[in-house]
Amino acid sequence: MPEAPLLDVRGLRVRFNAQVEAVRGVDLTVERGQTHCVVGESGCGKSVSSLAVMGLLARGAKRSAAHMRFDGQDILGLSDTALQRLRGDRMAMIFQEPMTSLNPAYTIGSQMAEALTRHRKVGKQQALDRAAELLTKVGITAPGLRLAQYPHQLSGGLRQRVMIAMALMCDPELLIADEPTTALDVTVQAQILRLLRDLQAELGLAILLITHDLGVVARIAHKVSVMYAGEVVESASATDLFAAPRHPYTQGLLGCVPIPGKIKRGDPLGSIPGTVPRIADGFTGCGFRDRCAHAMPQCAVSVPQRDDGAGHRHLCHLS
Amino acid sequence: MLKFLARRALLAVLVMLTVLTISFALTRLSGDVAVAMAGPQATQQDVDTIRKAYGLDRPLTVQFVSWVADVASGDLGRSYLYHAPVGELIRSRLPVTLTLGLTGLVIALCLALPLGIVAAMNEGRVLDRGIMMVAVLGQAMPSFWLGLLLVIWLGVKWQLLPISGVETWDGYVLPGFVLAFSAVPALMRLTRGGMVDALASDYVRTARAKGLTRFSVVMKHALRNAAMPVVAVAAVQLGFMLGGSIVIESVFALNGVGYLAWESISKNDFPVVQAVVLFLATIYIALTLLADMFNAVLDPRLRIS
Ligand SMILES: Nc1ncnc2c1ncn2[C@@H]1O[C@H](COP(=O)(O)OP(=O)(O)OP(=O)(O)O)[C@@H](O)[C@H]1O
Ligand SMILES: [Mg+2]
Numbered sequence: 001m002p003e004a005p006l007l008d009v010r011g012l013r014v015r016f017n018a019q020v021e022a023v024r025g026v027d028l029t030v031e032r033g034q035t036h037c038v039v040g041e042s043g044c045g046k047s048v049s050s051l052a053v054m055g056l057l058a059r060g061a062k063r064s065a066a067h068m069r070f071d072g073q074d075i076l077g078l079s080d081t082a083l084q085r086l087r088g089d090r091m092a093m094i095f096q097e098p099m100t101s102l103n104p105a106y107t108i109g110s111q112m113a114e115a116l117t118r119h120r121k122v123g124k125q126q127a128l129d130r131a132a133e134l135l136t137k138v139g140i141t142a143p144g145l146r147l148a149q150y151p152h153q154l155s156g157g158l159r160q161r162v163m164i165a166m167a168l169m170c171d172p173e174l175l176i177a178d179e180p181t182t183a184l185d186v187t188v189q190a191q192i193l194r195l196l197r198d199l200q201a202e203l204g205l206a207i208l209l210i211t212h213d214l215g216v217v218a219r220i221a222h223k224v225s226v227m228y229a230g231e232v233v234e235s236a237s238a239t240d241l242f243a244a245p246r247h248p249y250t251q252g253l254l255g256c257v258p259i260p261g262k263i264k265r266g267d268p269l270g271s272i273p274g275t276v277p278r279i280a281d282g283f284t285g286c287g288f289r290d291r292c293a294h295a296m297p298q299c300a301v302s303v304p305q306r307d308d309g310a311g312h313r314h315l316c317h318l319s
Numbered sequence: 320m321l322k323f324l325a326r327r328a329l330l331a332v333l334v335m336l337t338v339l340t341i342s343f344a345l346t347r348l349s350g351d352v353a354v355a356m357a358g359p360q361a362t363q364q365d366v367d368t369i370r371k372a373y374g375l376d377r378p379l380t381v382q383f384v385s386w387v388a389d390v391a392s393g394d395l396g397r398s399y400l401y402h403a404p405v406g407e408l409i410r411s412r413l414p415v416t417l418t419l420g421l422t423g424l425v426i427a428l429c430l431a432l433p434l435g436i437v438a439a440m441n442e443g444r445v446l447d448r449g450i451m452m453v454a455v456l457g458q459a460m461p462s463f464w465l466g467l468l469l470v471i472w473l474g475v476k477w478q479l480l481p482i483s484g485v486e487t488w489d490g491y492v493l494p495g496f497v498l499a500f501s502a503v504p505a506l507m508r509l510t511r512g513g514m515v516d517a518l519a520s521d522y523v524r525t526a527r528a529k530g531l532t533r534f535s536v537v538m539k540h541a542l543r544n545a546a547m548p549v550v551a552v553a554a555v556q557l558g559f560m561l562g563g564s565i566v567i568e569s570v571f572a573l574n575g576v577g578y579l580a581w582e583s584i585s586k587n588d589f590p591v592v593q594a595v596v597l598f599l600a601t602i603y604i605a606l607t608l609l610a611d612m613f614n615a616v617l618d619p620r621l622r623i624s
Contacts, residue, residue, distance in 0.1 A: 056527055058519070059442075080533070088530030095528075100521040104620060105543045115529045150619040166529070 004072050005029045006174055006206045007053065007091075011066035014045070014052050019280055022048045024230040028208070029223070030174060035200060035207045037217045037238070039253065040227030041276060046210045047096070049227070050176050053208075054093050055083045071173070089119040091174040092167035096182055098160035102151035108162055109147030115169040127169075134165040138195055157188035164195065168203070176208045181216075189213075193220065214254070218242060223311075226250045229276050229287035236312035246306070246314040248292045286315070294318055320615060320622045327611045331604045338604075339390065342596040343383050346589045355587040356399060373399075373590075390597065396590035400583065405594040408579060415485060415575035416564050422495030423560045427502040428553060434503075435510025439545075440537065442515050450507075458504040466497040466570060483572035494571040498563055502556040509552055513545030520544075547617050554610035558603035 007030040014023040023045040030036045038046050052063045055075070068076040070091060075083065087093075095101045103111060112134070113127035122130075128147060135143035138161040151159060160180055167175055177196065181189035197220045200207055211217060217224055221238040226249065234247040245251045252272040274291035286292070289299040298317060307313045346352065353370040354361075361369075370376045374385070389396065395405040438450040474482035474493060481490045517523060518541050526540040564577030572578075576595060583591035615621040 054528060056524055084530045084532060086530070087528060093528045095521060095525065097521050101525045103522040103526065103540050103544070105618060106540075107619075114531065114535075118530055118532075118535075150623060152620050153623065163525070166525075 003032070004069070006032045006071055007208065008067070008069040009053060009065060010068070011064075012049060012052055012068065013064045014048050014057065015062050016058075016060065020278065021281065022230055023052065024279065026227070026230070026232050027235070028053070028225060028232070030206050030208050031222070032173065032206050033200070033204045034222040035197075035209055035220050036223045036225065037221035038208065038210045038225045038227055039212065039214070039217060042212075043276060044227045045230040046227055047178050050093070050178050050208060050210060054087060054091065054176060056087075056093070085119070088115055088167075088172075089170045090172055091176065092170070092172040093176040093178065094160070094163045094167050094180050096179040098156050098163060098180075098183055101163055102159055104151055106150070107147065108149055108151065108154070112147070112162070112166045112169060115166050119170050130169060131165065134168050135162070137168075137199075138162075138165045139191070140165070157184050157192070160184060160188075160192055161195070164192075164199070168199070171203070172205070174206045174208065176210075178210045179212065180209075182212065196220070226253065229279050231287065231315065233288065233316070234314035236314075240310075240312050244312075246312070246319070247288075247316050248294050248318070249288050250314075252291075286317075323615060323621060324612065327608055331608050334604050335601065338597060338600040339387055340383075342593050342600065343386060345596070346593050347379065347382075352587070352589050356589070386593075395594040395597075398583070398588050398591045400586055400588040400591070405591050408591065409576055409594065409598055412574060412576045412579050415573050416561060416568070416577055418485075419491055419494055419498065419564055419567070419573060419575060419577075420557055420561045422491045423498030423502070424553065424557045426495050427499035427506055427556065430499065431503045431506035432510055432549070435507040436514055436537065436542065438507070438511045439514030439518060442518075447511075451511075454504040454507055457500065462497050462501045463566070463570070465500055466493075466567070469493050469497065485573055490571075490573070494567045494573060498560045498567055501563070502553075502560065506549060506553060506556065509549050510545060513548055514541055517541035517545045543617065547614050550613050550617065551607075551610045554606040555603075558599075558606050561599055561602055 007028065009026065009028040012023055012026040012028070013021060015021045026045070026049050028036070028038075028049070038049070040046055048057070048061075051057050052061075053068065053075075055078075057063060065076055067074065070086065075086065078086070102108070109128050109131055112131035113124055116122055116127040116130055117124065131147060132143040135146055140146055140158065140161055146154070146158075146162070151162075154162065160183075164180070175196075180196070181192050184192065193216055196207060196209070199205060200220075209216070209221070217238065223235065224238050224241045225232045225235040226241075226247065227233070228249050234241065234245065234250045236246075241250065242254065245254050249272070255272075272291055277287060277290055279287055284302065285298075285300040286295075286303045289295040292299070296317060303315045304317060305313065305315055306319055353366050353373070353375050356373075357366045357369050367376075374382060377385075386396075393406065395409070397403065398405050398408055401408060434450050434454075438447045441447045470482045470493065473479045480493050481487065482493060484490055514537075518537070520541075522544075523536060523541050526536045531540070561577075564573075564575060565580050566577070567573070568575045568577035569581045576598070579591065580595040580599075582588070583595065
């Protein structure tokens with residue numbers, strides 16, 4: 001029997017208000033030491049899903065799921081304190097907005113150190129030593145100097161490196177990275193992604209990487225989930241997905257260059273005419289049908305979940 | 320940092336000069352000072368004597384320049400009522416007024432900060448609405464009326480606190496509370512607003528992602544950023560409170576600078592009035608300067624560019 005996945009989420013739902021569900025039954029599985037990429041248009045629920053896993057949703061958001069397990073342990077019904085102990089220790093997260101994600105009032109050193117002192121019985125100095133070591137690891141020179149600096153003294157790329165180093169303070173098993181490079185310029189993007197890939201190889205980290213960049217997916221993903229309007233419409237190993245995309249939406253995304261290794265870094269997702277519909281409660285059928293070239297009458301009624309038995313799943317009448 | 324403070328200090332000096340001019344002008348514009356000092360029964364001769372004695376017969380510009388020069392050399396003039404140097408009068412009454420002002424500020428902050436924080440943490444819920452409603456009601460209630468209520472109930476009926484004089488420390492409680500009262504709603508709203516923003520910020524999300532406890536997220540990461548505008552306004556409010564002490568000290572019979580001001584205004588002791596206005600303004604300016612410095616301590620972006 002294969003080892004249980006590190007993160008196993010089934011049927012995740014999130015709603016912010018009575019009418020609209022932002023996430024409608026998402027399944028996500030992250031294996032130990034692997035990279036799972038989530039792609040999809042803006043607003044399809046990628047950030048909300050990942051925040052829901054971390055228990056970091058804004059107040060007022062309602063989260064439910066069939067189950068949500070981290071290392072076999074149920075984290076859905078976990079108390080606030082128990083979840084706090086897990087967060088930042090065994091699962092860590094970095095965000096889309098490096099410019100604002102660090103507290104302007106505290107030094108880099110103090111912010112990094114508290115991530116370790118919160119979870120481990122170590123002194124401040126030991127924590128700072130660990131922080132310096134990690135800053136070096138993420139490619140920051142003169143770590144001693146940086147530790148004494150404040151966020152506003154650092155560039156966006158440096159701040160994102162600091163965020164990554166801070167996430168690694170407790171040696172987490174899972175790192176959730178929500179579009180970690182979107183706000184950075186292109187050369188820096190490449191560096192950060194290379195860094196994440198190297199860190200994964202070195203530390204055996206599992207990464208849930210949310211991205212817009214298909215080039216990134218092609219290069220570092222083991223598994224890919226494609227999200228559309230609050231659902232995962234297709235999920236497969238990266239090789240399978242690029243070789244034989246099944247969902248029309250995925251096909252549209254990959255449109256121009258569906259071969260791994262041939263997609264240039266920074267390519268935008270293929271653009272598909274139309275916009276994401278507003279999915280109100282009581283909506284049935286496929287959310288993509290209005291934009292789909294293969295739409296059939298039954299698409300308005302239901303969508304079957306298809307599974308080829310080898311881990312390639314998609315939501316569509318076509319197989 | 321030094322540049323920032325130098326700019327603020329320069330600004331303070333300019334404001335100071337303006338205040339000198341205004342407090343001078345106010346006492347001279349309120350009528351013929353010599354006539355007022357001499358009183359209703361005085362003859363023209365008496366008035367002339369007074370005018371000469373206080374140098375009021377000189378041109379206004381000369382009076383102003385000589386007064387500024389005196390002030391600059393630390394001489395605030397003499398009270399004709401007490402026949403004593405004004406500087407000494409103020410100095411002897413200062414402890415009472417400062418204690419009163421600080422008591423007021425501490426009480427105001429002890430009420431405003433926790434209430435603002437709790438309201439922000441419960442934004443939009445019943446608790447938040449309730450707290451904000453009390454704040455509005457509080458703002459609508461005149462503080463002299465509250466003062467009277469407190470005096471009647473706590474002082475007279477239940478005899479819990481003294482209602483006049485400051486022979487013991489608890490004499491400061493009632494007047495301090497009344498002073499604090501008008502400052503609470505503004506400080507509380509500011510705290511709440513700052514905390515609501517801070518709690519919704521990306522860095523607070525990061526703090527939560529690190530697994531920090533709720534206490535540390537709120538009190539360390541959010542409050543530090545929300546506190547900056549509160550500090551500035553608290554300094555201003557303390558200035559208002561010192562000004563407000565003119566009324567409160569007369570009501571509660573505290574012999575402080577405020578009482579001195581009230582007395583000298585009603586008896587036309589113009590050197591004292593001038594000096595007290597100047598003095599309160601100076602404190603006010605010093606407070607804002609202090610708040611700027613304190614903010615620079617709180618916010619590294621002001622300190623290090
Ligand atoms: N705090 C919130 N309150 C109400 N609605 C929200 C909130 N946060 C997100 N949403 C809604 O949830 C949906 C999904 O948002 P989400 O941020 O997950 O998109 P995303 O896939 O991460 O997009 P992007 O690529 O732009 O980051 C959006 O329609 C958004 O309007
Ligand atoms: Mg997002």
